[in-house]
Amino acid sequence: MTTPTPPGAHLPEHPDHLWTTAEPRKSYDVVIVGGGGHGLATAHYLAKNHGITNVAVLEKGWLAGGNMARNTTLIRSNYLWDESAGIYEHALRLWEGLEDDLGYPILFSQRGVLNLAHTEQDVRDSMRRVEANKLNGIDAEWLGPDEVAKVCPIVNVSADIRYPVQGATFQPRAGIAKHDYVAWGFARRADEAGIDIIEHCEVTGFATDGDRVTGVRTTRGDIAAGTVALCAAGHTSVLLDMLGVPAPLQSHPLQALVSELLEPVHPTIVMSNAVHVYVSQAHKGELVMGAGVDAPVGYGQRGAFHVIERQMAAAVELFPVFARAHLLRSWAGIVDVTPDASPIVGATPYDNVFLNCGWGTGGFKATPGLGWAFADTVAHGRPHPLVAPFGLDRFVTGALVDEHGAAAVAH
Amino acid sequence: MADLPVPTLPWAHPLESRRARLEDVSAVRQELSAPVAAVDLRLDPAGAGPAAVAAVVGGPLPERPDTWTALPAGLALRLGPDEWLLTSSRARPEDWEFGVDEAALAHGGSAVDVSAQRTSLRLRGQRARDLLASCCALDLRPASFPRGRCAQTLLGQSAVLLVAHDTDDLQLFVRTSFAGYVADLLVDAAHDF
Amino acid sequence: MSRVPGFGRIDRSRTVTITVDGVPYTGHPGDTVASVLLAHDVHPRTTSVKYGRPRGITGAWTEDPTGLIQVEEPFPEPMLLATTVEATDGLVVRGVNGQGRLAEVADTARYDRRHHHCDVLVVGAGPAGLVAARAAARRGESVVLVDDRADPGGTLTGTETIDGEPSPAFVADVVAELADQPEVTHLQRTTAFGHYDDGFVLALERRGDSVDGYGLRTRQRVHRIRASRVVVAAGAIERPVVIEDGDRPGVVLASAARDLLHRHGVLVGREVVVFTTNDSAYAAALDLHEAGAGVRVLDARDEAPRGWARACAERGVAVTPAATVRGTRGEERITAAVTGDGTEIPCDLLLLSGGWTPAAHLVSHVGGALTYDETLGAFVFGEPVAGVEVIGAANGTLALADVLREAGGAGAPHAPAEDDGAPPRVLWRTEGDPARQFVDVARDATVADIARAVGAGLTHPEHVKRYTTIGTAHDQGRTSGMLAIGILAELTGRPVAAMRPTTFRPPFVPVAFAALAGRERGDLFDPVRTTPLHAWHVAAGAEFEDVGQWKRARHYPRAGEDMTAAVLRECAAVRTSVGIMDASTLGTIDVRGPDAPVLLDRLYTNMMSSLKVGRVRYGVMCGNDGMVRDDGTVLRLAENRYLVTTTTGNAAAVLDSMEEWLQTEWTDLRVRLTSVTDHWSIAAVAGPRSRDVIGAVFGDLDVSNDAFGFMTWQDTVLDGTPVRVARISFSGELAFEVSVASGYASAVWARLLAAGQAYGITPYGTETMHVLRAEKGYPIIGQDTDGTVSPHDLGMSWAVSAKKDDFVGKRSYTRPENRNPLRKQLVSLLPTDAATKLPEGSQIVGFCADGRLPAPPVPMLGHVTSSYHSAELARPFALALVKGGRDRVGEVVHVPVEGELVPALIGSSVLVDPEGARRDG
């Protein structure tokens, strides 16, 4: 049998050393709860930007094994509102230099993202977002169906589908990266800086003294903390319940799936709201897709099958050539979603506890930007300007950052 | 309202344009049902209301949700705890609503004319249940869904009301605007029968 | 040829021809691509993904990690296993080594679904499954039995004896008995691939490819099975022992060689070394010997099982206990096995058996916990899962006699016990160079890779999997997963039982996207909702737009007209004479009951209880957050009865929300809601001549302004059919809406058209409607609003009751952000050049005095929500949401359009007939 160029052979090797799982010490200046992308990035920037290294990252399972291991690795910054564009664009700029910063081949590939429009209202919303992006200095353009087909020839732009493609927004700088590599890159840097990465260490409670938290109780003993930074994504509510701090979060299963390895066929990233699809082709050749969020609250890390079926129908509808690609594996993460589909970052009623949650489906792409701004927030004890609009108080004042409405799919 | 002239305005079945395609399916006979007067009855099942309505419509109302009983010229389908669909092939819609509503009102209930809200297909044949099972997740085995049962459920992506007349004889009601989709779905499903 | 007479269940009376890498081969029905090639002494050969090493096949079914092929004919399909693709005439395939190729054209084959409900679903028609299915059927239960292979029988080779008869006869008897039961559905070639909650199992049936196309036959069908009880009899997967250069072609699982022999009559090698850690490989040794191969067994255990050793001795098969295989020799194919003591045993086939891993997948899918079985060297089901039963090899029960007993209970069939068997030895690998010990041949990952991962600080199986990529290939680690855990345990000095195996995820086997999509493609992807007038619109040449699931006529272009021209014409007709539009898609809800006024007062921002019977009022509904959710007209039909109209897209959401309030919050309110959206068909007749048209059609109606004022309704009759006419205007013109039961819609429409002919009545579509309403400053919910807009923002404070204590959303208006003077407000925007149509969605910036945008980020004032050419104004105009917009009326701002800054004047949102003289006239 014939032997074309072997795929997968081109994946770079990992470093010989990543991190050493530490034993918890009695006390740290900063305890980061949650060893996912956000927690690790925050640790890295605490060390790098602020010289704070007496830090522990507590992970209840295996490091970066939550949403960081389960996402579809889309990176883009073409959000509608100024506040969102600010944090995501900051993240994207960091992504563009992250390989050097981390000294790790994270396979950041800027292949562009198409957000398809299928209805007249989709078109209006898309134009609105493109124009806002441009004024915010974010690369964005509107493409007609023919131009969509030029960027991604396998998209069915003909009129014979249920919701024909009317055009798309295109952000050329959007891309994908290898999620494990990213997490491990941050972990390795944090480890090198002397930060303790502690796995299989679940927070079971907090020790408090008035308006301050003095430490965390864990399955591996009590740990005193100068500052606590929560980066627990879907499990944030569990921690906040321990602190008695309410937050408008709902945790839902979000499923994703991959195909087998395929010859290159899909050069970019395509997202569609009306015909619910977001798909890219990863480095080894597998198609990576995200499905819709399951409606009920769920911590089970598995979703309902009809969501996958619907996802496949949408995929074949938009990409007829995918018909005989095979679903190889599906899985689910737990996404914490807020009423306005924007994150919650910033202060809590406790002076020295800072909150980072509610990223919904947008957490991965924000990783370095959030880590940067959250580390600054933790270091200075006040919200960094980039995350300031995302405080918990916006639900009281009504100053929401509503990414539901006109801002395309929030993935 | 009895002084209305006999209607002469032409009536069109929502599936008229698909009649030929439906009849072309050999495995399961699919007939367009004639129009009926239909009201959506809302009524407290506990009081004397059901009996009062029964007296007007000429037959007892079904006592359990998801079951139906025969009326002299139609069906009484129980859709929920306090909801029935009552049909008549004889009454004029406006009369049917007026009569049922009058009886129900006295017992705190009400009836709304929904004659044109739904249209109906009759499916007959040994494979009728199999055909439905290609796009409906409801347990349609004759033992689970015998004559006398009805159910509001999904056929493909459309809500439908299924009625079991017999093992080989089922009826489906579907909202008028979804009827074309449901018919296309069934015709397509029947290909491999 | 390696085809052995007397073996195999292929149909030798017929031949099929397949083409592999351009070379035609003949085989027989019952063959797979792999068995055809092996029968021709061609060993499927691929190259490994990383090191370029030659690879053959090692399995005989889905467990094979290497024998990937690309189907080219009859239709390209990527990454299938040569061992599982049935050989059909005309099949063309080629080898691949890692990436498949998708077709460049759409797949025309049909895929569909079938739902099943049963008492018992049995997965696997091997001995365990057959017996369990039979027992259930005999108990009178309804049974669905699925099995992934072409024939039932599972691992039965035909050499066994069950209830005193040869196993094939037993299988045939059971199958025949099941076939006689109407409550039994038995599906072969059907793989259960996913198990979800409440006994929901998905199974893929392969119904056959055809070179001649599919016609109407479904190629693959997903069976969606809902079972009260799921019996998993899916067998076990044999795993090899990891040895140096154990990836060389000619190194095969013992069970695979046996399967190929008994199913396909193919003898995979002539000089065979069997290296085993357990008893099961002895059957393979003896069978291959009987088929003519020279066989030698090396058993890793200190003592060979006595019964098997005796049988081997009788047949002249040498057995060496306490012996291992360390590695292999050869190039493209194995030439010798190297034993633990360095001896090279020449051979052309090395069979490995490192024990059996129960096929745990379907239980793992529903969260079934696995526990490590020290004896088996594998994870088995720990705690029972409600409604799930695991039997046979899937449960770690390997001996046939035990399997039958476990599956059949008291009435189980009987098979002779294997005498003098010995327990397996758990052995993950033998001594050797870790860099040449392949754990996952599909990913080219070795023991050295695992060691490197451990050295990097990783100890969790999930981390090691990701570092090494073991178990991530298309086989998802069927044979390698357990080995990787065992070796990781060894390298980290921890017990295997302390390891958590990586979770099995659906699907059990790869499933084509199209099979999962089923028939949800094209028009069946999502329901197309149409009005009764749809056929008329089509005949009239309408262009349609999708609004939710509805198809709505957008405009009716005449020859040579583009949309702009058509819409200008339609608009002019409405403003100067009369137009007609199908408004049947509007949601309508019949609201009845003594408390209907109370409910509507709570749901609408304005007062509905004060509405008089016979009158109509426009209303706005908000969410608790105070933002506009929907709007529409409300007709008071009677003291206790209203007809509520919603927007097309929100009809279902509004009804659901109203029901939610009623059923869960205000349960004391005596109100009932009935959707009558599809019952009523609505024709909007608008324009100065609309009164003439309505008057002509409905002779019983006094349409004079005095008798039939604006925002009132009346019932009438047309040829015996009740009709409701309401004076409602969404265009600002004199206008009527005619509602009739939808079966009569076409007839009424025809009458209106006929009566309007004298006035040149013009059908108009949604685009025209949008222009007309925009000229009046009427917002479209969802276009001029986006979930962040309050009624006040829309300039509709007049529709927000100050009298009511409360209504949904009211409290939110006193939040700080709602009192922000810089909230965005709906205004009109007139490009000062009177020529540029501002693209909808354009952002608005402050006036840039130097005519140039500052550097980003540029502060934005708002955006254009609606923009049209106006026939009435003879210029383009727009609506926009602008920060503090009403205070900016008269200001000129800039709108960036394709690199140019277009100046535009902010004005009031009402541009045509601000006094409302026309609609009131």
Added chain:
Amino acid sequence: MQLISCPWCGPREEVEFSYGGQAAVAYPEHPAALTDEQWARFVFFRDNPKGPFAERWVHAAGCRRWFTAVRDTRTHRFVSPSEVTS
């Protein structure tokens, strides 16, 4: 895909239902009397427990009745038979 027991129609497929989130979040007696914080709590804040959760569902494709059921969000299993609120 789960089966959900509608109190009126019996067990039906999950797709026939719509989810209504936390049950028994009462509309405030006097919204005008609430502080912005209290009002925000009602409008936006819902429990998000990892464990048993009393939730509202509506049998959207069936009888359209709302009902309350307790489900364990860890396993997604319904842990109490559904009960009717109205």
